[in-house]
Amino acid sequence: MSIRFFEPPQDKIIDRFQQLESEFTQNRLIFNEWLQKAAVDLGASRRLFDVLHNDENSGVLLIHIIDNSTVKLNALIIYPQFRNKGIATRAMKMAVTDLLPDVSWYFTQCRSNDIRALRLEERVGFHRIGLLRHLRESADNILFAYNNKNEFSLETSRKLAIKLYSRPDQQLLIGDGTNA
Numbered sequence: 001m002s003i004r005f006f007e008p009p010q011d012k013i014i015d016r017f018q019q020l021e022s023e024f025t026q027n028r029l030i031f032n033e034w035l036q037k038a039a040v041d042l043g044a045s046r047r048l049f050d051v052l053h054n055d056e057n058s059g060v061l062l063i064h065i066i067d068n069s070t071v072k073l074n075a076l077i078i079y080p081q082f083r084n085k086g087i088a089t090r091a092m093k094m095a096v097t098d099l100l101p102d103v104s105w106y107f108t109q110c111r112s113n114d115i116r117a118l119r120l121e122e123r124v125g126f127h128r129i130g131l132l133r134h135l136r137e138s139a140d141n142i143l144f145a146y147n148n149k150n151e152f153s154l155e156t157s158r159k160l161a162i163k164l165y166s167r168p169d170q171q172l173l174i175g176d177g178t179n180a
């Protein structure tokens, strides 16, 4: 199977998000937040990529560029009819190795009860580094980090996470997320 990324022109991005909205039922609140963010500042630091499987649109990946070496993978969504074929696993692996050649640190998070997403992050090689409590939504997310230059350390990743995730509306609890 072939997987590749395609970055749609800026003026098509909002259409892409709206198309997805009806399918994204699990984390609807967060999705709506993404929609709003996409509308206001996609141009600046967020980039949306279509995931193509054998040249068919099969999902999207939203990336938040923090700086030259660090990004947040904000959302990978594979459309329902393309799931369970290994597409997300391959796409995530490609995203952390080939998509942005200068970047070495990748952060991502998923709901602490979303077994499917948690398994995906771990299969790709992400490390659990903490738990992010979203205070407004009363929801817990597991925070993951990955370094593609073989320079992963829990200490460095946690220091970076403290810088990246300190916000009044969320609380970062360092640990593997199992005992918070």
Ligand SMILES: CC(C)(COP(=O)(O)OP(=O)(O)OC[C@H]1O[C@@H](n2cnc3c(N)ncnc32)[C@H](O)[C@@H]1OP(=O)(O)O)[C@@H](O)C(=O)NCCC(=O)NCCS
Binding pocket: 026, 074, 075, 076, 077, 078, 079, 082, 083, 084, 085, 086, 087, 088, 089, 090, 109, 110, 114, 116, 117, 119, 120
């Ligand atoms: C989570 C999500 C991205 C996974 O996408 P996916 O393409 O189905 O993921 P994969 O196919 O790589 O892996 C899913 C399962 O299929 C299995 N699988 C992998 N390759 C396979 C293959 N060739 N044939 C059959 N099954 C396969 C995997 O082992 C995995 O099994 P598991 O769930 O029991 O661990 C998708 O369900 C989704 O879009 N969910 C909604 C959004 C979301 O939660 N995003 C992630 C957090 S931001």
